[in-house]
Amino acid sequence: MASEEQVRESLEAVLVPSINRSIVAMNLVREVTASGEKVNVTLASTGLIPDAQDWIKTKAKEVIEKLPDVNDANVEYTDAKAKDLNEIDHIVAVMSGKGGVGKSLVSGLLAIALKRKGYEVGILDADITGPSIPRMFGLSARPSGNEGGILPVLSGSGIEVMSINLLLPSEDDAIIWRGPLIGNTIKQFGEDVLWGKLDYLIVDLPPGTADAPLTLMQSFPISGVIVVFTPQDLVQMIVRKAVNMVRKMEKRVLGVVENMSYLYVPEIDKRIEVFGRSRGEETARAVNAPFLGQLPIDPKLAKLCDEGKIERYDDEIVTRLGEALVQVVSAGGR
Secondary structure: OOOHHHHHHHHOOOEOOOOOOEOOOOOOEEEEEEEOOEEEEEEEOOOOOHHHHHHHHHHHHHHHHOOOOOOEEEEEEEOOOHHHHOEEEEEEEEEOOOOOOOHHHHHHHHHHHHHHOOOOEEEEEOOOOOOOHHHHOOOOOOOOEEOOEEOOEEOOOOOEEEEHHHOOOOOOOOOOOOHHHHHHHHHHHHHHEOOOEEEEEEEEOOOOOOHHHHHHHHHOOOOEEEEEEOOOOOHHHHHHHHHHHHHHOOOOEEEEEEOOOOEEEOOOOEEEOOOOOOOHHHHHHHOOOOEEEEOOEOHHHHHHHHOOOHHHOOOHHHHHHHHHHHHHHHHOOO
């Protein structure tokens, strides 16, 4: 008689169409029972269109019946809500006190760094009025789903992505919504998207400290927040506002990241601080938060983002950023 563990291991080979992750990784396997030579499996139908359900059911029966001592496999579906199926170890929000500082870029690089370290990662582009994650990752496919939930889109390296831009008829369509509607959309992303089992979900927040970031921090079980800034005269005041908001919401400040710190010119082997001297470590001390690192102005990175190929960016700063995040999460943050 096959054990439950053997059945679940066999189901790892059954991939969910369009997202290309196994039904086990998506947490769709709800119950497994074995009696003699017969195995009964109950799957959640969440996010699966009828054709996908039929294909998964057939494939699941095939892999189970290949197990020793199994002659009959019965696969049935049950309804379940996406939010009840999601198992996410760490939800990390990336925010900024103002727009235009590279918050989405940092979100993307963090996800890439974590994926390269072997973690299962997703990105929620919660910047409803200024979504840029899909363009950076070269994604245009529309998410599929049903009344039970929506499936994210998988990037080239295997990062799950959900963004309002993937749901619009055209990525150029403007979102002209008032605050309450934006807040409701963010809540829906939290309840209706089936992420499955993830080690990290990176949430790209809208800039500022108004309705949208507030709604997300109230609606999501945030593990911690990373604040992004650039070298500017008023940077400490802006970062303090963001950090104070996070702490008033009783969330952890995992650290701060300085973007656009310098431009490296290889021909003369010199760093040029285009926006003034770096204030990274100084700002981190001022707000009593870990300094996770600084990112340069890199024309190569900018080009890859414009071409939708950010996942091809290969620089040690990406590795360092991921290592810094894992370390501070493991240490408990501040």
